[in-house]
Amino acid sequence: MKTALVTGASRGIGKAVASRLAADGFRVIVNYCASQGQAEALAAELNTLYSAGCTAIQADVSDRAQVEKMFAAAGEIDVLVNNAGIAQQKLFTDLTEQDWDRMFDVDVKGMFHCCQCALPYMIRQKRGKIINVSSMWGQVGASCEVHYSAAKAAVIGLTKALAKEVGPSGIQVNCVAPGVIETEMNAKLDADTIRELREETPLGVIGAAEDIAAAVSFLAGENSRFITGQVLGVNGGMII
Numbered sequence: 001m002k003t004a005l006v007t008g009a010s011r012g013i014g015k016a017v018a019s020r021l022a023a024d025g026f027r028v029i030v031n032y033c034a035s036q037g038q039a040e041a042l043a044a045e046l047n048t049l050y051s052a053g054c055t056a057i058q059a060d061v062s063d064r065a066q067v068e069k070m071f072a073a074a075g076e077i078d079v080l081v082n083n084a085g086i087a088q089q090k091l092f093t094d095l096t097e098q099d100w101d102r103m104f105d106v107d108v109k110g111m112f113h114c115c116q117c118a119l120p121y122m123i124r125q126k127r128g129k130i131i132n133v134s135s136m137w138g139q140v141g142a143s144c145e146v147h148y149s150a151a152k153a154a155v156i157g158l159t160k161a162l163a164k165e166v167g168p169s170g171i172q173v174n175c176v177a178p179g180v181i182e183t184e185m186n187a188k189l190d191a192d193t194i195r196e197l198r199e200e201t202p203l204g205v206i207g208a209a210e211d212i213a214a215a216v217s218f219l220a221g222e223n224s225r226f227i228t229g230q231v232l233g234v235n236g237g238m239i240i
Ligand code: NAP
Pocket: 007, 008, 009, 010, 011, 012, 013, 014, 031, 032, 033, 034, 035, 036, 059, 060, 061, 062, 083, 084, 085, 086, 087, 106, 133, 134, 135, 136, 177, 178, 179, 180, 181, 182, 183, 184, 185, 186
């Protein structure tokens, strides 16, 4: 049985990805930072539903020592989904250096740590899949989210460069760029903003976490064997 590690899987998109990959037959490592109860409940639920040996493991992905400890406990990883992320809306002129650093520490450096810890086994195996979660704002930029947009653009650059470097080792690195997805990350948006976003979306709906999970499932599975270094937009047509 192959093992998938999903960062930030205690809730939202990561939770849907973990559930989908367990349903696909993976043993899933449910990473979380603060939401221990939710992560452990998910791992228990996945074990009951799929008897897949799933476990919840705590690690702040921005912290190298914690990430190394998580990978040591997790064992060999066939599929790494770098999903953990934070967002923040603030005028660029109000951003502090701490805001900027925390955004990049979690959303970019977290991927650097996790990829470096996952790769030695993948390189030995001459196979493996890394799927990074970016955002459509990393493709086109969002007002009042300059540090988030810059971090998510960095994720796309990381994906493309790493895909070139580890492709010869049989490892695929791809990226999913979600549009507006209904999770706690967007809970602060008011009804008018949600309506406007829906109206701007050609398919006329806000996405569900399961829509991202379906794209990750494809990239994690055998049907994506000739795809690497790509950015798969899952955004209802908002960014084309
Ligand atoms: P969410 O509901 O806020 O969930 C965030 C997840 O990330 C939680 O499981 C959280 O774990 C985890 N996390 C946060 N900081 C972490 C850290 N330092 N170390 C480990 N885990 C950490 O967000 P979401 O909407 O599901 O977003 C998931 C990903 O999709 C993010 O990368 C986000 O940028 C991206 N995305 C989301 C949307 C959207 O519309 N929702 C759109 C584009 C891209 P704890 O609760 O345990 O802290």
